[in-house]
Amino acid sequence: MDSIEEKLIASFAEKFGGQPKLSDNLTFIGVDSVGMAELTLELERDYGIHVDETVLDVETVEELANYIRIRQSPL
Numbered sequence: 001m002d003s004i005e006e007k008l009i010a011s012f013a014e015k016f017g018g019q020p021k022l023s024d025n026l027t028f029i030g031v032d033s034v035g036m037a038e039l040t041l042e043l044e045r046d047y048g049i050h051v052d053e054t055v056l057d058v059e060t061v062e063e064l065a066n067y068i069r070i071r072q073s074p075l
Contacts, residue, residue: 005022005062005065008020008061008065009021009022009061011042012029015030015035016029020061021061022061022065023062025060029061036055047071048072049068049072050071051071054067055067
């Protein structure tokens with residue numbers, strides 16, 4: 001596991017409690033529509049990426065880490 005996954009798991013654990021796993025569904029963890037809006041702002045701030053509507057297709061912590069990684073990659 002690299003630092004993106006570790007940071008996401010720590011952030012979700014702090015916000016929602018428990019110890020999320022990479023395979024956990026974001027809804028199961030506690031991310032609702034308001035939480036997704038807040039998460040979008042945090043991702044843009046913390047990772048310096050542009051978050052578009054395709055983030056709504058992300059279902060798991062692991063998919064979110066991959067979403068971030070792809071957007072951080074130079075073209």
